[in-house]
Amino acid sequence: MELKRVVVTGLGALTPIGNTVDAYWNSLVNGVSGAAPITHFDATKFKTQFACEIKNFNPTDFFDRKEARKMDKFTQYAMVASDEAILDSGLDLETLNKERVGVIWGAGIGGLETFQNEVLNFGSGDGTPRFNPFFIPKMIADIAPGNISIKYGFMGPNYTTVSACASSANAMFDALNYIRLGHCDVIVTGGSEAAVTMAGMGGFNAMHALSTRNDSPETASRPFDATRDGFVLGEGAGAIVLEEYEYAKARGAKIYAELIGGGLSSDAYHMTAPHPEGRGVIVVMKNCLENSGLKPEDVDAINTHGTSTPLGDVAELKAIKEVFGEHAKNININSTKSMTGHLLGAAGAIEAISSILSIKHGIVPPTINHTTVDENIDPSLNLTLNKAQKRDVKVVMSNTFGFGGHNACVVFKKLDA
Incomplete structure (x- = not known):
């Protein structure tokens, strides 16, 4: 069907x-x-x-x-x-x-x-x-x-x-x-x-x-x-x-964007800690891309889970590099949790709204409060630090991960004319 x-x-x-x-x-x-x-x-x-x-x-x-x-x-x-x-x-x-x-x-x-x-x-x-x-x-x-x-x-x-x-x-x-x-x-x-x-x-x-x-x-x-x-x-x-x-x-509705797919996975690793190499995150993003019919190079922006924890941030960025390869450095990566904090079960929803509005307005909100470079993070990645960046956003991914190793990912796309 x-x-x-x-x-x-x-x-x-x-x-x-x-x-x-x-x-x-x-x-x-x-x-x-x-x-x-x-x-x-x-x-x-x-x-x-x-x-x-x-x-x-x-x-x-x-x-x-x-x-x-x-x-x-x-x-x-x-x-x-x-x-x-x-x-x-x-x-x-x-x-x-x-x-x-x-x-x-x-x-x-x-x-x-x-x-x-x-x-x-x-x-x-x-x-x-x-x-x-x-x-x-x-x-x-x-x-x-x-x-x-x-x-x-x-x-x-x-x-x-x-x-x-x-x-x-x-x-x-x-x-x-x-x-x-x-x-x-x-x-x-x-x-x-x-x-x-x-x-x-x-x-x-x-x-x-x-x-x-x-x-x-x-x-x-x-x-x-x-x-x-x-x-x-x-x-x-x-x-x-x-x-x-x-x-x-x-019915002549106003349309913000198209929700074209999603993915789920489990870390199957630890109650609260992510796998250090982001294995479950790799799987969920790959599942999401496949479900959406996208290639890695189609993605313009990723609103990360990015909670500001020592282990989680590094693991997620490692996973992004693994999934997106050389294209990772062309993606606007950000964490709106730097402003909202972590809304737990509501995080995915408000971050999806940010992602949808990035498509509408052509702006990626910043990751604020960044002052000190982490030597464990690849400096070639664009983490949209401290200031919003204008960009034509056609496809944006939103990541959310939970205690128990639950991973979920959704992708929004600018509606085709």
Whole structure:
């Protein structure tokens, strides 16, 4: 059977550097850092006291107070981002066949703050189990797409992919395949996360995964820099409306780009550390190129996983050199995590949005905070350091990798005339 083409028609973003797509993109191209001292809780006793939090977000600006109390932050973020994306898509919700519209979402953790608070409340009591009746519905990772589908009446496939930091890229790849195979006309996809909590910060600190640059939070996320000391935890959501191409064209939709393929792989190596030679990353990028029908030399830009960890950054760049060979030096490589921090399960979605907008605007956002060359990184690679670069971007790859060795990769292409 002939696979159907899939295009992007709507975008929504709620990020540490902008609460709409336009604000997010403006901050990206201007190299704005979202890192700052934590405000969600008192972090003075924590090893890391900063994160990339959402700023100026009041749930009651979007939901009534009763409704907001029924949702964990990760679901609130998902609802706000998906609302923006659906509005941006211009879908006619009155005439839409909602049985052919799905919601496939990514979340690496889900309602961590809800879980944390309920357990703390129980522990401070007399041992009698008194739990909020919304405890479980607020916590479970699949509740975000459930709430989106309930609001809009979308009756197609509805579920959450959970593969740690690869979760929302997994969701996008699943959504691509549902539409490719003719099962859906439209899918709202993306991811959300809200792990800037005591449990989140404490847990990642215990793993020695986070930067501890408390004296300079805004420069702490420094992918590819020799002085990098761990990632900066972020939160937020990204939403993308995908449609079958002929369906979108028939309704006169605005089309940002075409999602032409994706890939998945496993490191099969270690719970948290990447393979030092990037073996799983090599496999996922090769799978992605094959699935997309591309040659390595077709790729103009790669938004890397690039978390600012000592091991991960080097392994990913080694893998890029292995897969792309001599062409690697012609690719604009960047890490937008240098600005947003690491949004865990939502990372793939907001980085895909950056990739899509690079195609639209012909600009590759920078990798900020780079001051010291790492002798383990090939200096011939263009890491788009400290300043955005203009370029005609026809094809862009977005990489996301997660604890457990999960790797996911998606590729977007400028729509052919």
